[in-house]
Amino acid sequence: MHYNAKDRAFEISVRVFTDDLETALTRANNGQKIRVDAANANPVIERYIRSHFSFIAADKQRRTFSYVGHETEGDAQWIYLEMPFSGSFTGGLLQQSVLTEVFSDQTNLVNLQVGGQKKTFVFRQNQPVQALAFD
Numbered sequence: 001m002h003y004n005a006k007d008r009a010f011e012i013s014v015r016v017f018t019d020d021l022e023t024a025l026t027r028a029n030n031g032q033k034i035r036v037d038a039a040n041a042n043p044v045i046e047r048y049i050r051s052h053f054s055f056i057a058a059d060k061q062r063r064t065f066s067y068v069g070h071e072t073e074g075d076a077q078w079i080y081l082e083m084p085f086s087g088s089f090t091g092g093l094l095q096q097s098v099l100t101e102v103f104s105d106q107t108n109l110v111n112l113q114v115g116g117q118k119k120t121f122v123f124r125q126n127q128p129v130q131a132l133a134f135d
Contacts, residue, residue: 003113016079
């Protein structure tokens with residue numbers, strides 16, 4: 001998650017292995033096989049990401065984000081999101097539970113970069129929501 005002050009938005013990129021994402025998408029689609037290179041994959045990927053990624057700002061308001069799309073890089077998928085965010089960042093609650101319903105040992109790292117500060121947060125199945133803040 002990188003804050004772009006010029007555009008007043010967080011640019012968010014999520015990297016997942018293609019086979020793991022397809023397993024999660026298939027499971028979320030009642031067992032119907034989903035391939036990320038299929039023409040109809042974007043709505044399925046977006047629905048999945050929306051159910052596993054959300055941010056509630058310090059003002060207790062859930063922030064909306066746009067699904068920009070995804071691209072393949074080697075054996076992985078990059079999923080791109082953009083979340084408008086005006087004003088100063090004072091923290092909030094982030095849910096990042098991508099793939100945790102598929103793999104009990106899944107670990108998700110979130111790098112938060114705002115201004116000159118950067119901090120990494122670790123999300124797991126038993127800790128899918130965390131407070132984001134700079135100390």
